Amino acid sequence: MSQLGLNNAGVGRRLAAFTYDSLVTCGVLLAASIAFVPFLHGGVLTPMEPTPLTFLYYAWILGWIAAYFGYCWTRNGQTVGMLAWRLKLIDSQNRRVTWPTALKRVAVAYLLWAPVFVGYWALFHGWPSVPRKAALAFSLLPVVAAYLWIWIDKERLAWPDRWTRTRVVVLAKRKKGGE
16 A cells, blocks of 8 residues: 555456456557558458558557557546546556656557567467467466566566556545535
C-alpha cells in the first residue's frame, strides 16, 4: 500500500483489464486497417509472404496501439479495461504519466511480446502442430513471468512497473447515488 492508501493491482485484475482492452484494441486496429484496403487490390497481407507494404502495415498497427494506450494513460491513467476494473496507471510520484513514460511502457510491452510474434513469423509457422504449440507456449514465458512477478515482489509490482517507474493501482469503489 502506498502513502495515499492505494493498493497495487494484482494479477487477476490486470488480466481482466487486459482482456477488455484486447477487445477494444481489436476495434481500433480494425479501423486503422481500413487505410490499407485501397492498396491491396482485393488481396490480403500475409506474414508468410512479406512485402514492403506488410512491414509498413505492421509499423502502422504498432503505432496505433501505442497511440491508444499512450492517449488513455496520459489523459486519465486508464484504458477502457482499466476503467472497468477500477485500475489506474500512475508514476512513482503518484501523478498521471507523461507521454515519454507511456511510450516507454508500450515499448516494454512490445519487447515482452516480441518472442511470440517474431518467433511465429520467423520460425514456428512451418512447424508441425505439437512443436509449434509448445514453442508458442514457451515464447509466452517473458510476458507470464513479468506479471507473475507480482506474487514475488514485496511491493506487488510487475516488471513493466519497475522498468518504467510506474504502478497500476486499484481505485476505491464509488459510492452509489451520487454521495
